[in-house]
Each structure stands twice: as C-alpha cells, then as structure tokens.
Amino acid sequence: MLVGIPVEANQSRPVKPIECADEMSGYLVEVASDRSKVAFSKIFGYFAPRLRSYALKQMGNEALAMELVQDTMSNVWQKAHLFNSEKGSPSTWIFTIARNIRFDMLRKLQNRKEDICSDDLWPVLCEQTADANETSLEEQVTLEQLGHLFDALPVKQRVVIEAIYIDGKSQQEVADELSIPLGTVKSRTRLALQRLKDMIDDHD
Amino acid sequence: MIKYHPSEQQLLQFAEGTLPAAESLMLSAHCDMCTVCQERLRYHSENMAKTSLHDEADNPALDRMLANIIQQPEAERPSLNYSSPSTIELDGRRFAVPRALRRYIHKTGNWSSLVGKLWQAPVDLGDIGMAHFIYMEKGGRVPEHTHKGSELTLVINGEFSDGIADYDSGDFIAMNGSHTHAPGSDADEGCLVFSIVDKPLHFTSGLARLLNPFSHLFFK
Numbered sequence: 001m002l003v004g005i006p007v008e009a010n011q012s013r014p015v016k017p018i019e020c021a022d023e024m025s026g027y028l029v030e031v032a033s034d035r036s037k038v039a040f041s042k043i044f045g046y047f048a049p050r051l052r053s054y055a056l057k058q059m060g061n062e063a064l065a066m067e068l069v070q071d072t073m074s075n076v077w078q079k080a081h082l083f084n085s086e087k088g089s090p091s092t093w094i095f096t097i098a099r100n101i102r103f104d105m106l107r108k109l110q111n112r113k114e115d116i117c118s119d120d121l122w123p124v125l126c127e128q129t130a131d132a133n134e135t136s137l138e139e140q141v142t143l144e145q146l147g148h149l150f151d152a153l154p155v156k157q158r159v160v161i162e163a164i165y166i167d168g169k170s171q172q173e174v175a176d177e178l179s180i181p182l183g184t185v186k187s188r189t190r191l192a193l194q195r196l197k198d199m200i201d202d203h204d
Numbered sequence: 205m206i207k208y209h210p211s212e213q214q215l216l217q218f219a220e221g222t223l224p225a226a227e228s229l230m231l232s233a234h235c236d237m238c239t240v241c242q243e244r245l246r247y248h249s250e251n252m253a254k255t256s257l258h259d260e261a262d263n264p265a266l267d268r269m270l271a272n273i274i275q276q277p278e279a280e281r282p283s284l285n286y287s288s289p290s291t292i293e294l295d296g297r298r299f300a301v302p303r304a305l306r307r308y309i310h311k312t313g314n315w316s317s318l319v320g321k322l323w324q325a326p327v328d329l330g331d332i333g334m335a336h337f338i339y340m341e342k343g344g345r346v347p348e349h350t351h352k353g354s355e356l357t358l359v360i361n362g363e364f365s366d367g368i369a370d371y372d373s374g375d376f377i378a379m380n381g382s383h384t385h386a387p388g389s390d391a392d393e394g395c396l397v398f399s400i401v402d403k404p405l406h407f408t409s410g411l412a413r414l415l416n417p418f419s420h421l422f423f424k
C-alpha cells in the first residue's frame with residue numbers, strides 16, 4: 001500500500017456536496033464545444049487549488065504535486081468532450097482523472113514498465129472509439145440483420161439509435177427533440193453500438 | 205447471476221488507486237461484468253472526490269499553469285482503427301474477454317492440457333506477475349489445494365464449484381492460505397476462469413500431494 005487515505009478520519013468530516021456541480025458541468029460543455037478559455041478559467045480556479053492539496057498529500061513534494069495538477073487540468077482542457085454528466089459530477093470526473101495520473105506517475109517513479117496503465121483499470125479518458133464502431137458496424141451488417149437484437153437494447157438507447165440510423169437524424173437533432181444534452185446522445189449511441197457489437201460477436 | 209463481489213475495502217482502495225496492481229486488474233475486469241459493482245465504484249469515487257478535493261488557498265504558480273494550459277490544442281479525436289481483439293479461442297469456441305483484460309490477449313500463450321480435463325494458457329502480466337486462463341471441461345477438477353499466497357479468480361464464462369460454493373460468470377473469488385478447495389466444473393459447457401496466483405498452490409490430498417514439488421509448473 002503506498003498511501004492510505006484513512007477512511008474513518010474522512011467520514012468524521014461532514015461531506016459537503018459540491019454545490020456548483022451544475023455550473024461546472026456547464027463550463028465543461030462550453031470548453032468542449034467552444035474551447036472557451038473563460039469557462040476553463042472558472043473550472044481551473046475552482047479545481048486546481050483543490051487538486052493541489054490532494055496532490056501534495058499523495059505525492060509528498062511540491063514539484064510532483066504540481067506535475068499532477070498540470071497533467072490533470074491539461075486533460076480536462078484537451079478532453080472536455082469526454083465528460084458525461086450522466087455518469088457523474090464534474091468533481092468525480094476530475095478526481096478520477098487525477099487518481100489515474102497519480103497511479104501512472106507512481107509506477108513510473110518506481111521504474112515499472114507499462115505493463116498496466118490506469119486507462120485499463122479505470123477507463124475514464126478512453127476515447128470511446130464510437131466512430132470506429134459505427135463505421136465497422138455499418139460495413140458489416142445492415143439494420144435488417146440487426147432486427148431482433150434491437151429489442152435487447154435499453155429503451156433510451158434504442159430510441160436514439162432508431163432516430164439516427166432509421167430516421168437519419170443528426171445527433172444534434174435528436175438531442176434537441178428529446179431535450180437532452182448532445183453528450184448524452186453521443187454516449188447512448190456509443191453504448192448501444194458497443195452493445196450491438198458485443199451481441200453480434202457473441203452470435204459468431 | 206453474480207453472487208461473489210469484491211469486499212468494500214477492496215473497492216474503496218481500488219477507487220482511490222491504492223490497491224495492488226494485480227488485484228486492481230481483477231477488480232476492474234469484475235466491474236466490466238458487474239453492474240452492481242460499477243455502481244458501488246461510482247458511489248465510492250464520488251465520495252472520494254468530495255473528501256479529497258477540499259478547499260485550499262490559491263497559489264501563484266497556478267496562474268502560470270493556467271496560462272500555459274490554455275495554449276495547448278485540443279486533443280485530437282482518435283482515428284478509426286479499432287482492431288484490438290476482444291475474444292480468446294479454445295477448441296473452436298470463442299469467449300468474450302472483459303475489457304480490462306483485452307490488453308493481455310496478445311500476451312496469452314498457447315493452451316496446454318493438464319491432468320483431469322483441465323486446460324491452461326499462461327498470460328504474461330509483466331511486472332505484475334503471471335496469470336492464467338484456465339478452462340475446466342465438464343467433469344474437470346483441480347486437485348484439492350490450499351494457497352501459500354493469494355489466489356484471485358474471475359469467472360469469465362460458465363459455472364464451477366469448489367466444495368465451498370457454486371460460482372457463475374462474473375463471480376470474483378479471493379482465496380488465501382485459510383481456504384482449502386477443489387475447483388471443478390460439472391456444467392455441460394464447462395467453465396473458463398482467469399486466475400492470478402502469487403505463490404504456488406499447495407495440494408492437500410491423496411496422490412496430488414506428489415504434485416507439490418512441481419506445482420509451480422501448474423497454475424502459477
């Protein structure tokens with residue numbers, strides 16, 4: 001065990017909900033869609049000092065701590081499009097990015113090889129390869145062939161897939177129609193395609 | 205249905221990133237298969253984010269960092285080549301491998317036949333250690349044994365029993381020196397498991413004890 005956060009000690013501290021979750025979610029969406037530096041500055045202003053205090057405890061020295069903060073916030077800036085508010089709050093997402101970077105940094109410091117990396121253990125930032133799946137699926141099977149497999153999809157995913165693939169709507173149109181964020185449409189599409197792909201693989 | 209899950213403690217440490225690598229890998233693969241534990245993990249991560257990221261005074265060095273970061277371009281969205289394999293094959297049967305273990309499919313050696321309708325394929329996890337895919341045919345049984353170290357097993361596909369309990373796809377099983385068991389499958393389809401053992405098994409009954417001097421050749 002490298003560093004143990006004493007769980008009991010933490011539990012005695014009242015866990016304050018992070019009240020600005022919606023606000024921060026909004027900023028992340030702006031960063032993802034518009035590369036908004038203003039929005040990112042807000043996110044940075046809120047999270048960077050907090051990350052620094054986490055990092056100092058974890059890494060034990062200022063230079064490594066700042067490296068951890070820098071890598072985490074760079075990922076937030078560059079990969080804000082991977083944030084999905086349905087899967088958790090901004091603070092959880094950012095914390096899990098920091099946790100992953102910390103894991104890889106510590107292994108590197110121990111001169112471990114890259115036999116295991118945080119992306120495998122916690123796929124927080126894996127680009128979900130949705131596009132790849134879409135293409136290969138379209139090449140391999142037609143909608144007719146998928147037929148009954150559709151019924152096995154959760155309703156929310158099926159609605160999105162049908163709108164996009166049968167009615168030919170864009171992801172943005174579907175988002176507007178259902179009044180859900182574009183990111184949600186994307187993630188539902190991705191999950192549904194992955195699920196269909198798995199089912200097809202199983203059929204082979 | 206999945207009945208055996210990691211302990212609360214294991215999940216907490218996994219969420220904070222302090223669980224040893226081999227165990228983390230097993231937990232991650234279990235979570236790929238188990239929606240209950242995905243939810244538990246999400247819950248722990250959320251709590252941990254709240255308790256770990258508390259308020260702290262600003263630091264002037266952070267301003268320079270901010271200026272530096274917003275100069276960076278957006279990450280390139282990945283190009284389309286998704287070709288990493290997601291199944292392993294034994295005797296013409298294909299088994300889906302949980303996401304967390306896919307990276308190791310190409311590091312999996314050939315299947316070899318062991319005593320008693322058992323098959324194993326070694327998996328090189330590098331500095332984490334050695335793992336095996338073990339396939340028990342119907343009626344296949346590992347001789348009764350205990351453990352000098354720990355044995356982590358994830359049921360990938362099928363059912364087996366070991367005299368302690370019955371297990372099904374997705375079950376997560378952690379054994380140590382206090383457990384003696386004899387895993388075997390009576391399912392028609394047999395059972396595929398993924399197992400990491402950090403020390404050789406110690407066989408406890410009958411002629412199988414003769415295996416002990418060689419047990420490092422099997423299952424480890």
